[in-house]
Amino acid sequence: MLTLTCPYCGVAADETELAAGGEAHLKRFGPGSTDAEFDTYMFARENPKGVHFERWRHAYGCGKWFLAARDTNTLEVFGTYPAQSSAPPQHIRDAITAKRPGWTWRDFA
């Protein structure tokens, strides 16, 4: 069972109160982009065993989207943060580094 704390409400929400929204920090490529850029945006996803960043929505709650950093292998949650973040905030990176020194994920470390 996965429990994520909504960064807006502060409540510990059960997985069944949330809607999963896939990978976080995707950069959208739309009209005007190359076929290769659009293909990568549309289809290429990380599938790590370990540190991962995801979008979640507090569906049975405030209804807001937020982002979460967690370990897909252990279900350990490193932290949650607002959906308006274009990159993981430093305190989230620090929390991951404390548990998983040397971690990397796409361009983040």
Place this chain on the structure above:
Amino acid sequence: MADGVSVLGGVSVGGAVALRDLGLTGMVTVRGNLAGGALQAVCAGLAGVGFPGAGMATGTAAQGIAWMSPDEVMVFVAHDAAGAAVAQIDAALAGVHHLAVDVSDARALIGLSGAGARDVLAKLTPADMHPDAFRPGMFRRTRLGQVAAGIWALEDGSFAVMCFRSVADHVFATLAQSVKDGAVGHFKG
């Protein structure tokens, strides 16, 4: 004008935990910057209670305010006062980005009282109903069984459940079954 009728028709069930339809209630949803002084003042004035912080509710489900999200509160007033309340909010927040809508007929309110009320709720929701975690004055949007609901821990130790009108019968029946099945005894005292 037709007389309003509560979707649950005033139903009540006795037992170790008593359930009852809290009846027609005026509910006004207000969205905007909750830190705004004018927004807080007009809502507090209408309900006659203080303005709640995140995850909290003030007053009762008859006269009160519940925090719904970082930019939304629900104001509870008398059923026939909801229209005037919207007008009053719109007047007080003229020129301020906001939304106030009378949603009285969108939801039903069910009261739960009795020593085992926390058990009755905990069997149906993933939210922590422990008295140390969910204290009087708190309001939590979550799910009961398969449907969305808000749970309010009132200051007098009873609870109010808010759900959509379309699922009110289902929620009442589910709560009644949970009462009938008896206490689990998970929460001591």
